Amino acid sequence: MALGKVSVNNLNLGQGAVTEIERYFLFIGPAPKNVGKLLPLDTQSDLDVQLGVPASDLKTQVQAARLNGGDRWAGVAAPIADDITWQDALEHATRSYSVEGVVITSPVTTAAELSAMHDAAIELSNRLGRRVFIAAATPGIAPEQNWSAYVTEQKAIVDGLAAPRVMPVPQLHGNNLGVLAGRLANAAVSVADSPMRVATGAVLGLGSEPIDQEGVPLPSAVLSQLDAARFSVPQSYPDYPGVFWGDGNMLDAPGSDFQVIENLRVVDKAARRVRILLIQRVADRRLNSSPNSMATATTALMAPLRQMAKTVNFAGQQFPGEIEPPKDGDVVLVWKSKTAVEAYLKLRPLNCPKDLTANIALDLSPDDSE
Known part of the structure; x- marks a missing residue:
């Protein structure tokens, strides 16, 4: 014998949306205020209140990122000082935040520093299953350098290094890292778009054009050399107004799949x-x-x-x-x-033109209508 029973259960079929972390970046760098804290930021944030009134490396890059990031820009800042390393800040931040990218504003000068950043990204994936890329600043040109010496110095930083989750950005104009971070975070374009995309528009708020010890402005040949060495740099087109960007180069090995950020x-x-x-x-x-x-x-x-x-x-x-x-x-x-x-x-990125050539020919044949 038995008694009748009725139960109604809610079945979770896993059909809901997943919180999107793409375009949400963590900015780590020195600032005079709120050191050791995590500061959520958006387009309405008062950076003077959050990061301090004096100019700082972190504040400069965040300002450039927000300007280029569009009306939906948002991120989190982690101000540090001499007693706090970027590793400490990253460890602290990942307890509370999931981000797509980490922007480290203090310029690195050795391959070992870039390698350590890649190791941190891989460790984060191994430990928490979180995939991030790291955008790292390298120094701009020093007053006592000429462009030849500068290019040689920069190439030495990445020579022989394989770090496919790290994107080095020379601070040629003082805020290149922030400009690129904002361009990548702009919701008007997709994560599949290269920062080279001209239709995205010219970059905004890029710092003043650098010169070397001889007063020579930044030559396009220097940008070509840096790009070939896997740095991410701005570019312009003769007789076309505006400054744009080149590839978002990753420190991947030649022939590998992830040499550019969009892949x-x-x-x-x-x-x-x-x-x-x-x-x-x-x-x-x-x-x-x-x-x-x-x-x-x-x-x-x-x-x-x-x-x-x-x-x-x-x-x-x-x-x-x-x-x-x-x-x-x-x-x-x-x-x-x-x-x-x-x-x-298996996923297939769409073809995307980065090298375009037009071939023009004359048609000198007689007009049949005459």
């Missing part, structure tokens, strides 16, 4: 969303080796890629998604044992 950002964005889906499926027997379950799981893991690939058609133009639409076979699940499964995902 790393799209993969990291997909990885963050896929990780949440995998966590939701831990010890869930609905994911099993049956054909129906495998098809369902494959479709679920493909959803973030489809979302990233969405395009918009407006005013006769197509605004593309961040990647190409996924195809059959772009997500593969492999059971390594009865309790371990591996997922393989």
Whole structure:
């Protein structure tokens, strides 16, 4: 015999939105006020109150980032002093904040410092599953240097270094790092867009043009040399007004996939969303080796890629998604044992022109209408 029972349960199918951390950066650097604290900032923040009235390295870069970051710009600042290292600030900040990028404003002068930043990014991924890139300042030109000596000095900092999560930015104009950070954080463009994109507009608030000890203004040849050495630098086009930017170069090895920031950002964005889906499926027997379950799981893991690939058609133009639409076979699940499964995902960035050439020819044939 039995008594009737009725229960109603809410089933969590994992269909909700994931909090987006893309374009949210942590700025670490020296400032005279609020040392050791974490300061959430947006376009309305009073930087004099938060970071102090005297000019500081941190405040200068944050101002440039906010100016270039658009009306939705937001970030968090971690002022430090001599008794607090950037490592301490990063450790403190990651207890409370998840960020896409870390901007370290104190200029580095050795490869060991850049390598330590890459190690910190990898350690953060290993420990907390958080993927970040680090934008690091290198010094601008000193008053006693000429451009040749400066380029030699800068190249020595990155020579032989493989640090694919680090992006070095020479402080040629004093606030280059902040300008680039703001350009990358602007919500008007996607994480798949290069900072080189001219349609984004010219950079804003870039400092005064540097000169060397002989009074020679910054030559374009120097920018070319720095770019070839994997630094991220501004650029301009003759007879075209405005200053723009070059590639967001990462310290990856030649021939590798992540030599530019946009490739790393799209993969990291997909990885963050896929990780949440995998966590939701831990010890869930609905994911099993049956054909129906495998098809369902494959479709679920493909959803973030489809979302990233969405395009918009407006005013006769197509605004593309961040990647190409996924195809059959772009997500593969492999059971390594009865309790371990591996997922393989493929995403394809769209082609993007960075080197354009026009070939013009004369047509001197007779006009048939005459």
